[in-house]
Amino acid sequence: MLIPFGRLPAWIALVILSREMMVTGLRGLASSSGIxxxxxxxxxxxxxLQYIGLGILIFPLDLLPIPYLHQIGLVVLYVAxxxxxxxxxxxxxxxRQVFLVEEKGEL
Structure with missing residues (x-):
């Protein structure tokens, strides 16, 4: 819901989600190799930092009049x-040894 409301650029969500999927796949590959x-x-x-940044961006702006709250959340998310x-x-x-082991195993 943050993207349609203009609180979060879509490319940030794409990069974060892509990293999560790649690392999850890599960890699964490593565990199948016994690592x-x-x-x-x-x-x-x-x-x-992701949780803090997203929590700030989700926080209703009219609940507490904190100046620049949205910008603070974005800065935290950029650091994340x-x-x-x-x-x-x-x-x-x-x-990287997981990839080398997989390559050697296929030969």
Whole structure:
């Protein structure tokens, strides 16, 4: 509902959702190879900032007259977006051996 109301750009939601699906798939692939992937500290910070940013954006603006509340929520979500991309790349870098094992297994 944030996108139709103009509170969240659609591309931000797309990037965040794409990262979540890719990391979930990567973790599933790793677990099928016997590798346990726990959540990283960076991912936990990312999730916390996403929840805070989305909570601020969902908050009704007329309930409390806090100036620039929407902008604060967007800034928090932009920081979470940077951490989203960073932690996604970090997962792929740390689990690159999963891809190498899969390639070797197919030969």
């Amino acid at each position: 346990v992937v726990s959540a990283s500290g960076l991912g936990k910070i990312k999730s916390t 977006l940077v951490l989203t991309v960073w932690s996604g790349l970090d997962y792929f870098y740390k689990l």
